[in-house]
Amino acid sequence: MDTLQQRLQNPATRAEAFSEVVKSYGPVLYRQVRRLVQYHDDADDVVQETFMKAWAALDSFKGESKVSTWLYRIGINEALAFLSKQKNQVSLADADLEQSLLADAYFDGDELQAKLQRAIATLPDKQRIVFNMKYFDEMKYEEMSEILETSVGALKTSYHIAVKKIEQFFQQGD
Amino acid sequence: MNDILHNPHLRKDPFAVPQGYFEQLHANLASRLPLAQAEPQKARIVPLTGWQRVRPWLSAAAVVALMAITTHTLRSRVAADAQYVTTGIIAMNSETAESDAVYDYLMLNSNSIYEEYDDAN
Numbered sequence: 001m002d003t004l005q006q007r008l009q010n011p012a013t014r015a016e017a018f019s020e021v022v023k024s025y026g027p028v029l030y031r032q033v034r035r036l037v038q039y040h041d042d043a044d045d046v047v048q049e050t051f052m053k054a055w056a057a058l059d060s061f062k063g064e065s066k067v068s069t070w071l072y073r074i075g076i077n078e079a080l081a082f083l084s085k086q087k088n089q090v091s092l093a094d095a096d097l098e099q100s101l102l103a104d105a106y107f108d109g110d111e112l113q114a115k116l117q118r119a120i121a122t123l124p125d126k127q128r129i130v131f132n133m134k135y136f137d138e139m140k141y142e143e144m145s146e147i148l149e150t151s152v153g154a155l156k157t158s159y160h161i162a163v164k165k166i167e168q169f170f171q172q173g174d
Numbered sequence: 175m176n177d178i179l180h181n182p183h184l185r186k187d188p189f190a191v192p193q194g195y196f197e198q199l200h201a202n203l204a205s206r207l208p209l210a211q212a213e214p215q216k217a218r219i220v221p222l223t224g225w226q227r228v229r230p231w232l233s234a235a236a237v238v239a240l241m242a243i244t245t246h247t248l249r250s251r252v253a254a255d256a257q258y259v260t261t262g263i264i265a266m267n268s269e270t271a272e273s274d275a276v277y278d279y280l281m282l283n284s285n286s287i288y289e290e291y292d293d294a295n
Binding site: 016052109 | 196
């Protein structure tokens, strides 16, 4: 166990240690969540909920994994829960998504990048997560395996399928 | 377009973050959780005045002086007592009028001494 894990498990030092966790891992967590939910306000909600749940779960955090791995796992689950709730209302794969992103004050991409985001939105949730982690973060499969608790082989397959689907999306020219 | 994903432009992060967001995130969480907010106060270094520097040494010197005076006084008394005893013994041996004072000092009376001698003899 590293020092941060020990300090998180010690009630006397927990608050200060968690404050460091927020500052150290908040930006990366936000990026991963934002790529899944796409809009800043939604990402903010998910990230805050992630930290609230992480705080509540500290007593059960055994320190068997890295703090970042444990935190990102909670964040991914919260993002998936959000997407599941949202699918009942709006389909992110709609053609309007590109226009919506391009009009968003916190989207700096061009039309091609907006189209890629729409292509990613057509993927099943797990494939989206794997694709984002591999394509944008260039994360190693072993690290993804720890976070997603999925075998490296399954992750490689998932990424390969995701790539093929996105390439087909662009080929169809929609 | 099979190589569309090889376009490095597409790997760039298109999502912008509002300025100051992460500081605000911490503040929002701190309002909901008992997070450490303020930086711990650093100890203030206060320079000592001349008197404050000298005082500990003066205190130590005073203790040493007191010990020296006490020791000298005790030695003087012991020496005086020893001389008094010696004087007393001399007086006893010489059977002078001061022998009663010596006996008093020795917490003995003359009768006890003579009785002791009588028993010994």
